[in-house]
Amino acid sequence: MLNGKKIVVGVSGGIAAYKACDIVSRLKKLNAEIDVIMTKSATEFVQPQTFQALTQNPVAVEMFESPKYWDIEHISLAQKADILLIAPATANIIGKVANGIADDMLSTTIMASTAKVIFAPAMNTKMYENRIVQENIEKLAALGYYFITPASGRLACGDVGIGKLADVDTIVDFVLDKALPKQDLKGVNLLITAGPTVETIDPVRYITNRSTGKMGYAIAEAAEARGANVTLVSGPTALTAPKGVKLVPTTSAVSMLEAVMDNFEHQDVIIKSAAVADYRPAIAAESKIKKTDGDLQLTLVRNPDILMALGKMKGSRILVGFAAETDNVIEYAKGKISKKQLDFIVANNVKAEGAGFGTDTNIVYIIDNKDNITKVDLSSKLEIAHRILDKVKMELDNKREDKQPPIH
Numbered sequence: 028m029l030n031g032k033k034i035v036v037g038v039s040g041g042i043a044a045y046k047a048c049d050i051v052s053r054l055k056k057l058n059a060e061i062d063v064i065m066t067k068s069a070t071e072f073v074q075p076q077t078f079q080a081l082t083q084n085p086v087a088v089e090m091f092e093s094p095k096y097w098d099i100e101h102i103s104l105a106q107k108a109d110i111l112l113i114a115p116a117t118a119n120i121i122g123k124v125a126n127g128i129a130d131d132m133l134s135t136t137i138m139a140s141t142a143k144v145i146f147a148p149a150m151n152t153k154m155y156e157n158r159i160v161q162e163n164i165e166k167l168a169a170l171g172y173y174f175i176t177p178a179s180g181r182l183a184c185g186d187v188g189i190g191k192l193a194d195v196d197t198i199v200d201f202v203l204d205k206a207l208p209k210q211d212l213k214g215v216n217l218l219i220t221a222g223p224t225v226e227t228i229d230p231v232r233y234i235t236n237r238s239t240g241k242m243g244y245a246i247a248e249a250a251e252a253r254g255a256n257v258t259l260v261s262g263p264t265a266l267t268a269p270k271g272v273k274l275v276p277t278t279s280a281v282s283m284l285e286a287v288m289d290n291f292e293h294q295d296v297i298i299k300s301a302a303v304a305d306y307r308p309a310i311a312a313e314s315k316i317k318k319t320d321g322d323l324q325l326t327l328v329r330n331p332d333i334l335m336a337l338g339k340m341k342g343s344r345i346l347v348g349f350a351a352e353t354d355n356v357i358e359y360a361k362g363k364i365s366k367k368q369l370d371f372i373v374a375n376n377v378k379a380e381g382a383g384f385g386t387d388t389n390i391v392y393i394i395d396n397k398d399n400i401t402k403v404d405l406s407s408k409l410e411i412a413h414r415i416l417d418k419v420k421m422e423l424d425n426k427r428e429d430k431q432p433p434i435h
């Protein structure tokens with residue numbers, strides 16, 4: 028139930044506007060307090076009176092109509108909302124928000140709000156796939172706006188493809204998920220590694236990689252919010268550890284291995300998103316290596332594989348690896364599941380736009396040891412973190428069920 032949660036539903040002008048009536052009615056039955064804002068073009072598809080009757084609240088359309096509340100209306104709605112749901116969201120409203128345009132009641136309210144904003148896009152396939160629309164979605168997703176991927180099928184314009192408003196159940200479930208943060212990992216001990224490792228060549232130079240730690244820190248933040256006791260073993264990053272998380276700073280692969288082993292015993296779940304260097308210089312010189320006229324050859328030796336070591340000693344713990352690939356993403360990632368005895372792996376193509384190192388978004392495949400594959404489309408790293416934790420929760424529940432004695 029959404030008892031008392033304040034949801035502002037923004038309806039923009041598309042044929043799917045009529046489905047917003049069903050969404051509003053479903054949210055109302057869940058006891059949410061709802062206000063509706065319509066764009067002018069949405070009123071061509073559905074009368075404001077319909078939403079007024081469903082919500083028992085006045086419907087806002089124009090910026091400068093006589094106020095229905097004492098406060099400035101768009102500010103008042105923006106501030107009172109726990110969630111702003113834009114359904115259907117046209118290319119126009121997405122484009123306006125992505126580019127800072129606030130020229131009507133809906134765009135102004137979205138801009139003035141610090142609430143969670145969820146877009147449920149609906150439009151023609153070619154429009155949805157248009158690079159400009161996709162870039163706007165990428166930009167907003169990276170800023171923490173949520174997107175519900177549209178469904179595929181026959182569209183009102185006769186085309187067949189992606190662009191149909193996601194079904195009402197999916198949208199209502201998404202709102203529930205965002206409005207009521209779950210505490211489904213309460214009491215679970217979870218260790219996450221994040222960031223790069225740094226392998227010393229001499230006091231001046233080192234070998235490292237492009238990891239910023241954003242992916243791992245997002246998992247730590249999401250797990251903490253869901254009630255887990257989180258230990259974050261991190262290579263050097265510019266990030267601040269999320270509140271409530273135990274941070275264990277490390278530098279090299281060897282120091283990360285030690286930190287993981289020191290904190291291993293009491294963990295229920297271990298997720299390895301760190302980008303660990305496979306090699307380190309055979310010797311870390313104590314003084315600066317002086318430049319000569321000739322070339323310099325460095326001998327690199329293998330670093331320990333932390334994940335492989337964990338696989339051998341995991342017992343009943345859930346062990347999750349990451350795979351950073353540039354080719355044959357699924358095939359190579361699957362190879363790592365069996366080799367490192369993982370429950371599942373999160374594979375990302377680090378060459379794909381919006382994915383991998385340094386970005387605020389990612390695109391991943393979650394592949395488990397029973398060959399189930401789930402793709403998570405372009406989303407913020409925080410959103411991806413939640414999908415990974417949903418899978419962790421499922422694996423924990425399965426393990427618990429396996430432990431139950433059979434009922435005769």
Ligand code: PMT
Nearest residue numbers: 238239240241242299302303332333334349350351384385
């Ligand atoms: O930090 P960001 O900028 O947000 O970027 C995120 C990310 C791209 C680093 C992340 O999404 C990611 O893919 N992390 C894994 C990087 C990696 O090292 O992948 P890999 O395919 O080389 O290694 C496979 C797994 O083995 C990983 O879980 C890794 O942590 C682990 N490993 C690898 C080598 C080693 N010596 N020890 C390990 O434990």
